Amino acid sequence: MGLKRLFLKMAIGLGIGLMTSAAFAANLRVLAWDGYADADWVKDFTASTGIGVDVVFIGSDDEIWAKIKGSEGQDFDVFAVNTAQLQRYIKADLVSPIDITKLPNQKDVLPRFRDLSQVSGDTKDGKVYGIPFCFDSIGLIYDTDKVKPAPTSMSVLWDPAYKGKILAYDNGEHNFSFTALTLGYKDPFNLDAEQMAAVKAKLVELKRNVLSFYTTADEAQQIYQNNDVALIWANYGQQQVKALQKIGAHVAYVNPSEGALAWLDNWVISKGVRDNAAAEKWIDFMLSKKIGGELSERTGFGNTVVESSSAGGNDKLVWLNNVEDPLKRSDMWNEVKATP
Amino acid sequence: MSGAGSTDSAERLLSRLVTMLAFALPVIFVLVPLAIFLVYSFFSVDQGTIVHVPTLGNYARFFTDPIFLPVFWNTIVLCVSVAVICILLAYPAAYFLTTLKGRWRYALLMLLLVPLLMSYVIKIYAIRSILGLNGFLNKALVALGILDQPSTLFVFNMNAILLTLSLLLIPFAILPIFLSLERIPQTLLRASDDLGASGLQTFLRITLPLSMPGVASAASFVFVLAIGDFLTPQMVGGISGFTFGRILYSQFGTAYNWPFGAALSVALAIVVIAAILVGERFGRSRGTSV
Numbered sequence: 001m002g003l004k005r006l007f008l009k010m011a012i013g014l015g016i017g018l019m020t021s022a023a024f025a026a027n028l029r030v031l032a033w034d035g036y037a038d039a040d041w042v043k044d045f046t047a048s049t050g051i052g053v054d055v056v057f058i059g060s061d062d063e064i065w066a067k068i069k070g071s072e073g074q075d076f077d078v079f080a081v082n083t084a085q086l087q088r089y090i091k092a093d094l095v096s097p098i099d100i101t102k103l104p105n106q107k108d109v110l111p112r113f114r115d116l117s118q119v120s121g122d123t124k125d126g127k128v129y130g131i132p133f134c135f136d137s138i139g140l141i142y143d144t145d146k147v148k149p150a151p152t153s154m155s156v157l158w159d160p161a162y163k164g165k166i167l168a169y170d171n172g173e174h175n176f177s178f179t180a181l182t183l184g185y186k187d188p189f190n191l192d193a194e195q196m197a198a199v200k201a202k203l204v205e206l207k208r209n210v211l212s213f214y215t216t217a218d219e220a221q222q223i224y225q226n227n228d229v230a231l232i233w234a235n236y237g238q239q240q241v242k243a244l245q246k247i248g249a250h251v252a253y254v255n256p257s258e259g260a261l262a263w264l265d266n267w268v269i270s271k272g273v274r275d276n277a278a279a280e281k282w283i284d285f286m287l288s289k290k291i292g293g294e295l296s297e298r299t300g301f302g303n304t305v306v307e308s309s310s311a312g313g314n315d316k317l318v319w320l321n322n323v324e325d326p327l328k329r330s331d332m333w334n335e336v337k338a339t340p
Numbered sequence: 341m342s343g344a345g346s347t348d349s350a351e352r353l354l355s356r357l358v359t360m361l362a363f364a365l366p367v368i369f370v371l372v373p374l375a376i377f378l379v380y381s382f383f384s385v386d387q388g389t390i391v392h393v394p395t396l397g398n399y400a401r402f403f404t405d406p407i408f409l410p411v412f413w414n415t416i417v418l419c420v421s422v423a424v425i426c427i428l429l430a431y432p433a434a435y436f437l438t439t440l441k442g443r444w445r446y447a448l449l450m451l452l453l454v455p456l457l458m459s460y461v462i463k464i465y466a467i468r469s470i471l472g473l474n475g476f477l478n479k480a481l482v483a484l485g486i487l488d489q490p491s492t493l494f495v496f497n498m499n500a501i502l503l504t505l506s507l508l509l510i511p512f513a514i515l516p517i518f519l520s521l522e523r524i525p526q527t528l529l530r531a532s533d534d535l536g537a538s539g540l541q542t543f544l545r546i547t548l549p550l551s552m553p554g555v556a557s558a559a560s561f562v563f564v565l566a567i568g569d570f571l572t573p574q575m576v577g578g579i580s581g582f583t584f585g586r587i588l589y590s591q592f593g594t595a596y597n598w599p600f601g602a603a604l605s606v607a608l609a610i611v612v613i614a615a616i617l618v619g620e621r622f623g624r625s626r627g628t629s630v
Contacts, residue, residue, distance in 0.1 A: 164492060170574075212496045212578035219575070222465060226472030227495070327385065327597055334590055337582045338407040 027052040028278045031067060031079035033265065034059075035299045036134065036286075045285050051278045061085055068094050074272035078279045083121030083264045084320045086130045096269045097127035102280040105287035105305070106131065111313065113304040120319050122266060130266030131283050132304045134295060136237040137262040137311050138174065139255040141244065146230040154182045154256045157231060158202075163209050165230040167220050170213035172333025173323050174235065174261060179203055181258045181318065188261075189321040196332065203336045213337075217243060224249065238300040238310050255315040262310075262317040374609075381602035390599060398603035408587065408604070415584040416611065418502060419566040423513075423559045425506045430513035430558060435547075437514075438521045449518060453511050460508070464575050467504045471495040471576070496578020504576050505566045512565060513558040520554025521547070553623035560619025564612050584608065 028051050030037055037055045046052055056076070058064050064081055065088070073094045081089060089095045100106050100116070107114075113132045116122045122130040142151055146165070157166055169175065179199045180188035191199060211227060214220040217236040221243055223229065234240050234253065241253045267283045269276065285291065292305030302310030311317055323329060382394045402408050433452065437445055455463065470476045471494040478490035494500055524547060532542040570585030577583065588608065591601030 207579050210579055215574070222469065223472070226469045226475050228473050330590060330597070334587055335407050337579070337586070338411050340580070 027054045028078065028275070028282055029076045030055045030282065031058060031064065031076045033057065033080055035295070035301075036080050036265070038294075038298070041285075041291055041294075045282065049278075049281050049285070051275075051281065053282070065089075068270060072272065073270035076270050077273045077275065078267055078269055078282050080133065080265050081130070081268055082320070083119065083130065083266065084322050086121050086266060086268065087124070087322070089268065090124050090129050094271050095129050096271055096273060096276070097129055098131060098269055098280070098283070100128055100131075102277075103131065103284045103287065105284050108289075109287060109304045110307065112317070119264070121264075121321060130268050131287070132264055133267050133286055134299075134301050134303055135262055135264040135310065135317070136239075136301045137255050137260040137315070137317055138178070138237060139234050139253050139260045141232040141234045141241055141251050141253055143230045144250045144252050146228075150252065151231070151254060152257045154178055154233075154258065157233065158205060158209055160209065162230045164211050165228055166210040167223060167229055167232045168206065168210045168213050169233050169235040170215050171235070172329040172331075172336075173326055175203055175206075175333060176200075176329050177318075177320075177323065178233070178261055179206070181261070182256075184258065188318065190324045196328070200332050200336060203333075204339050207336055207339070221247070238302070238308075241309075242300050253309070255311055255317070257316070259316040259318040260311070261320055263320050377602050377605060380599050381606050383599040383602075385597050385599055398600045401600065402603060402607060408584075411582060411587060412584050412607065415567060418498065418583065419505075419563050421502060422505045422509065422566045423563040425502070426510050426513040426562045427517075427555055427559055429506070430510055430517055431551075431555065433510075434514050434517040434521055434554075437518055449514075452514055455508075456511050461571070463508060464504060464572055467507060468495065468500075468576050471500055471503065495576065497580045498577070500576040500578070501573050501581045501583065504572050505569065508572065509562045509565055512561045516558040516561065517551060517554040520551045524550045556619045556622035560615045563615045563619075567608065567612060567615075 030053055032055060034057050037053075037057075042053045042055060056067075058067065061082070064079060064085070067075065068079060068089065069092065086095070109132070113119060116128050116130075116132075117126075119130075119132060122128060122132065140151060140154060140156070142156075144150070147156070147162070156162070157168070176191065176196070176199050177188040179202050180191055180195065183195075183198060183202060185191065185195055211229065212223060214223060217240045220232055220236075220240065224232070224244065225247070232240070232251075238253070241251060244251045267286060269279045269283075273279050287305055289305055292303035295301065295303045296306070296308040296310075302308040307313070380390075381398055382396070384391045384393070384395050384397055437449055437452075440448060468475075472478070473490045473492060473495065475495070477494055478487070481487040482490060494503065528546055528550075529542055532546050537545070568585065570583070570589040573581050573583040573586050574589070577586070584604070588601055588604045591597045591604060
């Protein structure tokens with residue numbers, strides 16, 4: 001099954017690779033997630049700069065890696081990748097440093113994205129490699145009728161008052177990270193053995209307080225509709241809140257005070273970029289207020305230019321990073337689930 | 341003459357090709373993947389990449405780590421229970437079908453098999469909303485006065501998996517039992533009746549023994565399908581319904597530990613093959629002794 005999917009992916013990748021290499025040589029080649037390069041934006045960009053654009057959409061982090069690594073960065077000029085992944089590309093020498101003086105719009109982004117040396121994962125050795133573009137936090141959804149007062153910390157998930165009314169997410173990596181934050185650990189992505197053991201014990205307690213662990217946003221919504229659910233650990237952030245509000249649920253969203261895990265996607269310039277100036281123009285265009293606003297409106301994600309409901313200015317966000325040992329976390333998560 | 345000879349040899353060539361294809365397909369699509377799986381189970385993983393050096397570490401871990409064997413055993417017990425429930429429910433249904441005449445018999449059989457046409461995931465979703473706290477089952481039980489308030493007994497635990505799997509797999513039990521019942525010659529039943537046996541005696545001494553092959557294959561069908569399932573436990577099992585299929589799934593999805601996942605699959609495959617062999621053997625020996 002796994003092998004079969006791999007082959008299928010390889011075949012599709014090959015097909016797309018052939019198609020893109022056959023495209024016009026002069027166009028800017030963009031690799032992005034769905035929603036990051038909508039057709040009308042591309043049209044506006046071409047109209048204002050005269051640069052044609054070919055966009056290829058991807059569906060997973062692994063796919064980006066396969067495409068960029070597979071061509072040593074030669075097949076694309078600009079692509080989107082999250083902060084946790086970016087360091088891997090820098091290490092493999094697949095991306096070029098970016099001169100932010102060429103991006104006038106970067107000066108007007110939201111305060112938390114202005115000093116890129118403060119955005120973990122975007123710089124290396126003083127050079128900027130990623131320009132933040134889109135993010136979302138993994139906060140807490142609570143039923144405003146059932147949870148009073150409004151929660152401020154993830155510690156509410158351990159509150160016996162909500163036993164059997166909590167939906168958590170079925171993923172060891174994230175669960176270890178957020179529990180580490182709740183326990184007050186500084187670096188939730190690098191836990192030592194003692195901290196791991198403490199987090200595991202805490203997760204066993206969590207497990208006894210939750211109704212179930214979900215995997216997809218749809219699934220959480222369906223469980224919410226058929227059961228008495230008060231709190232949801234919102235892996236899908238704003239999208240999940242909006243979907244629940246649409247079906248009439250009285251829910252609100254909060255980023256916990258100890259810090260909310262959050263993913264952050266960046267625009268980066270590949271090593272094989274053909275026209276650096278065109279790539280810079282694309283990134284600067286993407287940082288305009290108009291695109292930022294529309295991005296949040298269309299996808300529900302936060303943008304880096306105008307305020308959105310993903311996070312208030314004072315919310316503490318902890319950008320997701322690679323964890324010390326994903327295998328270990330996954331094994332320990334299985335142990336948590338197998339504990340009676 | 342020579343023309344006839346060439347068509348002859350062409351035909352022979354064609355038939356040889358077809359034969360080769362007939363052997364090649366199962367080899368390529370069944371045996372080779374299984375062999376690859378077996379080989380993978382002797383590898384290991386380091387820092388997210390598979391190390392192609394043979395080791396018995398995966399199997400040692402399966403037998404020594406305190407979490408795998410208990411979950412494995414619980415899952416087997418669960419699936420045997422599912423098989424038993426399915427047989428207990430399917431046998432009367434199949435028996436009832438054989439008492440019907442002509443068109444009705446097959447129309448009803450088709451009706452019982454209709455759920456198989458539905459998507460499996462949709463069925464799990466539907467069952468889960470029936471079992472939920474605000475679901476149909478709880479509402480009905482409260483309305484009937486059997487329960488004071490909705491119970492969490494039916495959802496997100498082992499009971500939920502048991503109920504859901506049984507519901508999903510009953511059609512697979514009905515069909516083989518029905519076929520074995522239908523194959524019993526009516527003359528035997530009439531002879532038993534002529535010799536003065538009561539209805540119950542005829543059932544216990546003729547119908548039941550002769551239908552055992554069907555029961556055996558039904559049981560092994562249901563068991564095998566239940567034990568290979570990870571989606572149902574994942575979706576209705578909640579926090580206490582942790583099964584072997586879920587552990588297996590996590591090795592491929594989140595853990596990215598294919599070699600260990602392969603070793604766990606081999607353990608599962610051994611149980612599955614044993615179940616099929618038992619079902620087969622039981623079925624055949626009873627069938628031929630008559």
